Amino acid sequence: MTKVGSNRRRRRLKKRMAMALPLSLPLPPRISKVIEVNKNVEIPIPDSSTRAIEDNRSDTQISQESSNNISNDEWLISVKNYDDKTVKPQIQRIPSLLREKQSNKKCYDPLVVSIGPYHHGKQLDSHHEKQLDAFEKLKIPIAQKFWHACENKVSIEQIYEAVAREGNSARECYEEGPTDESFNKMMFLDACFVLHFMSVFETESNYSNGTDMKNPLGPLLPWSSYLTFVCRDLFLLENQIPSQVLKVLMKFRFKNESEGTMLIQNFLDKMTTIMPPQERTHTNAVKKVVQRMMGCSVQKKEERKINMDECHHLLHLVREQLIGSSPEDKNEKKSVKCLLYLDQLVGSSPEYKKEKKWYSYHSVTELKSAGIHFRPSQTNHVTDVKFKSHLFSGTLTLPRIMVDDTTKPLLLNLAAYEMCPGGPSDFRIMSYICLMNSLIDHADDVKELRRKRILVNNLGSDDELAQLFNEISNGLVFDPKEYEDLMLQIQKHCESKAKVWMAECIHDHFSSPWAFLAFLGAIFVIFLTAVQTYFAVFSH
Known part of the structure; x- marks a missing residue:
């Protein structure tokens, strides 16, 4: 009995092992098709290990989403609190959109004199380089003449130290340039040249004979032949000097600030000939006489006063002078705007507004x-x-x-x-x-x-x-x-x-006056004919 029972237990164990082994026998065709169709279907197995893995995945996704939300919030906060504290330089380079045009390239570079760091020591062709070098050498004797012309008897060291104190703020006006002592020397020589050139230009005798400023390019050529080129170079955007440097030297050169301002004003009036002065006509004279007879106030000549504190450089002053408007113009513009506003109220239909904008x-x-x-x-x-x-x-x-x-x-x-x-x-x-x-x-x-x-x-x-x-x-x-x-x-x-x-x-x-006179003569003849006909018919 014992031997029979042990044999039974061995058979049961073999059956269990056979059931645990994979099937190696070929399956029926109907069952294999079902398995092939549903082989990609995942059957969820409620196992404890798989649940733990899914929980870990969900926790990771939540943490990533929260970190993304935090980064987004920080980005929005940075956009909200952004403050552009970078100060744009007052004297900038020519925009590349304009400089790339071949027909206008020569209009942005100096011909005879360089002011500021942008064209200082620039390598050009031999002719232009010779002219720039000649005027660069001329700046030293001109600085000496400027020092001798100062009203207050001060040493040249004091003048240079005053300019050097403005060196840091003046350097911020440019996009690029030297950062050492050479920048202060350049500002000192350039400012002396600009102010002394204006004072020489103001004096008619020096302008005519050129005894004060000798021509650096040769004694045979008159200095007046280069005045136009110097004035042209002083009004280039990349050839400007900060007005604050000019103001420092004006304090030493003149007794008060108004004299220096008047010098610059007169120079701009003479050199910015793009807008010539108003012509004296008989119509204007008759208007003034009638205004005096009627007891009306006569408009005085417009007094254009420049403000060195608000303007950054000479080109800025020229622009303010060209676009400036008098109080009468401002009042007239206001009245025109009022009339246009009333016109809009009258024609308030959408078709009218749409048509008016074209x-x-x-x-x-x-x-x-x-x-x-x-x-x-x-x-x-x-x-x-x-x-x-x-x-x-x-x-x-x-x-x-x-x-x-x-x-x-x-x-x-x-x-x-x-x-x-x-x-x-x-x-x-x-x-x-x-x-x-x-x-x-x-x-x-x-x-x-x-x-x-x-x-x-x-x-x-x-x-x-x-x-x-x-x-x-x-x-x-x-x-x-x-x-x-x-x-x-x-x-x-x-x-x-x-x-x-x-x-x-x-x-x-009627473009010709004779045609207009002939038309008036024809009208007059027709009128006389009509009158004659009237009296001929109704004379009795």
Whole structure:
């Protein structure tokens, strides 16, 4: 019995082991198809180890999401609390967008004298390098002349120490430059050159014979031949010196600050000939006489006072002088805005507003054919542009501008100054350049503006002047709101068929004074014929 029981236990153990081993026998086809279809189906096994793994995975995902939320919150907080404390340099480089244009490359580099660190010791071609080196050597004797001309008898060491104390703040005005003592020496020599050149230019005798400042490029060439080039270089954006350095030297050179300010003011008035002074006409004289007879106050000559504290350099002063407006102009602009606001209230329909915002640019020839005449403004500001529509005509008032070889560099550097980060908040000079480009397309447009004494062409032919504005305006950004009201008024005038028809009729049939006199004679003959017929019929 014992042997039989042990055999049974062995058989049971073999059966269990056989059940635990994998099946090696081929399965039936129907079962193999079911297994093949459902082989990717995962059957969850409620095991304790798998539950632990899933719990660990969920905990890891939650921790990652929380860390991402924290990083996002920190990023948003950094955006919210961001404060740009970096001070933009006041004297910056020319934007690459403008310097890359081949036709304007020469308008940004000095020809004879370098001021500041940007072009100091710059390697140029042999001719320009010779001129820059010659004027660089001239700065030392000019600094000596400036020291001798100082009102307060002080040592030259005291003057240099005063400039050196402004070295750190002056260095922050540039994007790059030396950081050692050579920067202070450069500021001292450049500031002495600029102020002494202005004082020499102010004296008519020194300007005519050149006895004070000798020509460094050769005794045979007169100094006056280089005055224009020096003045051109002093108004380049990359060739500026901070006004605070000039103010330090002005305290030693003059008795009070007003004398130094007047020197710079007179220099700017003489050299910024882009806007020539107002012409004395008989009409203005008659207006003044009538105003005196009527007891009205006569407007005095505009006193333009520069502010050295608010302006950063000479080019900034030139810009303020060109865009400055008198109180009368500001009041007139306010009244125009009030009238436009009332016009908007009257035409408050959506179709009216949508139609009013559209306008197109017209050339001088096109505006003339629409009955719009041109005349020079009473001020020398680029912002003094007005339009007035009459019964059958219109009048566009523009500031007078004198164009010569220095006009293109000056306008381009003013435009570059407006494009610099941290520069002026408006684009008034660029808007004026784009306005003139829209008015001038061909030589006939230049001829008409010359005839109206708005343009003074000292450059060459009318074709060259028209091409000048086309080259300058290429790539510039203008403010569409600067002349928006003006353009809307011109567009409204040009869309009036009655005014355009009358203008065309006058231009075609009465352009000659003899044709107008013949028309008056014909009207007079018709009138006499009608009177004669009336008395012949009703005489009895």
